[in-house]
Amino acid sequence: AQTVTQSQPEMSVQEAETVTLSCTYDTSESDYYLFWYKQPPSRQMILVIRQEAYKQQNATENRFSVNFQKAAKSFSLKISDSQLGDAAMYFCAYRSSKSSGDKLTFGTGTRLAVRP
Amino acid sequence: DTGVSQDPRHKITKRGQNVTFRCDPISEHNRLYWYRQTLGQGPEFLTYFQNEAQLEKSRLLSDRFSAERPKGSFSTLEIQRTEQGDSAMYLCASSLATPLADTQYFGPGTRLTVL
Numbered sequence A: 001a002q003t004v005t006q007s008q009p010e011m012s013v014q015e016a017e018t019v020t021l022s023c024t025y026d027t028s029e030s031d032y033y034l035f036w037y038k039q040p041p042s043r044q045m046i047l048v049i050r051q052e053a054y055k056q057q058n059a060t061e062n063r064f065s066v067n068f069q070k071a072a073k074s075f076s077l078k079i080s081d082s083q084l085g086d087a088a089m090y091f092c093a094y095r096s097s098k099s100s101g102d103k104l105t106f107g108t109g110t111r112l113a114v115r116p
Numbered sequence B: 001d002t003g004v005s006q007d008p009r010h011k012i013t014k015r016g017q018n019v020t021f022r023c024d025p026i027s028e029h030n031r032l033y034w035y036r037q038t039l040g041q042g043p044e045f046l047t048y049f050q051n052e053a054q055l056e057k058s059r060l061l062s063d064r065f066s067a068e069r070p071k072g073s074f075s076t077l078e079i080q081r082t083e084q085g086d087s088a089m090y091l092c093a094s095s096l097a098t099p100l101a102d103t104q105y106f107g108p109g110t111r112l113t114v115l
Helices: none
Strands: A003-005 A010-014 A019-021 A024-026 A032-039 A046-052 A064-069 A074-079 A088-096 A110-115 B005-007 B010-013 B019-024 B031-037 B044-050 B053-057 B065-068 B075-079 B088-095 B110-114
Touching: A003 A088, A010 A019, A019 A110, A024 A074, A032 A064, A032 A074, A046 A064, A046 A074, A074 A088, B005 B088, B010 B019, B019 B088, B019 B110, B031 B075, B044 B065, B075 B088
Parallel strands: A010 A110, B010 B110
Antiparallel strands: A003 A024, A019 A074, A032 A046, A032 A088, A064 A074, A088 A110, B005 B019, B019 B075, B031 B044, B031 B088, B044 B053, B065 B075, B088 B110
């Protein structure tokens, strides 16, 4: 079974600075998808960024980018120019590419605080 | 608004009672998922549907839990004889079944408290 580990329960960053959230995963599959989701306090979870394992290029979405290291099974999220609205729980998630493996497996999350 | 909606948003019940939650997916999405999230944890998969067919159920989904998706539209999750350990946030998500367009979009969740 696949597992996702987020070893940083809490992180803090100064507004306008850069922060990196860590995620490692364990799988025996070669093709899969990785995601970062953001869950603001009392609000619904939204997708931040998605990475296909077959792509060597790291995904980017505006201020958000990932460092995908397939051999190391590492998938970190970098948030540049942090804003107060970035404060939230961030979850790393794994999904198999097999047609029967559509469920997401989540890590335990990292709570990000942004200091003004 | 065309996002995923869930009803109710909060439910307080006494142990032993039955509860039912509803999820309305994004209209064109044919896949629908249920997850459970307890405090301080990430969501855990419970079950998912493609159209009206329930394709996978987690071992977390005990016999007291049942989910349906009649006509492949909205879905209901029923918990019978609730226990205090059922207290959690129940999240619904939906997606298309098209590769590279199959991102799961989540609803706001139903928070269940069992007294």
